[in-house]
Amino acid sequence: MTGAELIARFREGDHSAIRDLYREYGRVVFAIAVRILQDRSLAEEATQQTFLQAWRAAESFDPTRDLGPWLHTIARRVAIDGLRREQRRRAEALDAMSDRDPALHLDALDIEDTWRRWQVRHAIAQLPPDEAEIVRLQHLDGYTHSEIADRLSMPVGTVKSRSFRAHKRLVQLLGHVQEVPA
């Protein structure tokens, strides 16, 4: 299904199109929401609202363009709006927040940051599970190839070859991490 077909069916409320769009971008939307909101429960809400907003805006989406940047813009806006509401809610219960409060100037709101994170998360989501696991163990958990081989009860050679395939795939997907699209 092309992007234009997916968006058209998504707009009609086609269950399979909604599911396809979620499966392609749901993890990424959620990750950006968590990054901005710093709360998984709020991020769940923001993810739902992002796809709902995307549905509302689908008619105006230019099908010749990439879905990713468009959805990233919506996801980011939804999460930031949620963040502001939560900050106002807390400010109502506590003393008013200073304009210089660091919470109001999170690096997480930087569009370059969120777009870069979007691309990396999207790339990770496209790795086969066994390769993603090795990349995670290497980078997030800091294990060496030998340690990974022990943990997964597999030969070191297998770990190395999967690691290489995974990283090559990531390089192909991210090799020239895009500037924030206009």
Add this chain to the structure above:
Amino acid sequence: MNEELAARYLGGDPLDDAEVALLLDDRAELDAIAVLLGDAGSWEEPPADLEDLVVDLVAGAAVTARPAAARPAAAGPGAGVPAAGDAAVIPLATARRRQWRTSLLAAAAAAVVAVIVTTALDRDPAAPPISIEVALPDDRPGSVTVADTQSGLRIELHAPDLERLEEGRFYQAWLRSVDGERLVAIGTFHTGEDVILWAGVRVEDFPTLTVTIEPDDGDPASSGNRVLVVPLLPPSS
């Protein structure tokens, strides 16, 4: 970018000086990617049921947006949209979230009112993040919007067919308890245009909005002269 070398560099393989030189212009980019690969946020996984919640939410909104005649007469398995005449019910997404918003977004069984989920993104930025807009029964023009706020339930009533009352009479809005035995007064007004009401109770406990015509005789009890009854939650919630 030399993909083979870049993959080896990103994967932590040692490179000799010549190989490093070949990657010179790309190292910063690859280092930035490596930083993000090592960030827990890059590995966040949404809860497994979030997919179904999104599908139900968006599919439900799409059904609501269709003209009444175009809505399906009966829902098939998984569609989750049983129709009752022209008032299709939208099964709202269930989410593990705080307090009463869970009930507002609970999946619905058959009911008489059409429910549309809206967000504060389309409204006043000071409005809470989740609200429910409920159509008035019997195809009456207008709607009721219920939203959670720090101060309590904020209820917007728009019932333009309520004629203006003066000369010793006014409209009184109430929330009625689940068992129908208790009423909470939430405000008085002259017309049904853009009325803002506040309630310090939970909508799960008082799920029905009623409006009565009251004389200004100082009697706080309801006259029983109901002009509007609006269920705010589907019967199964």
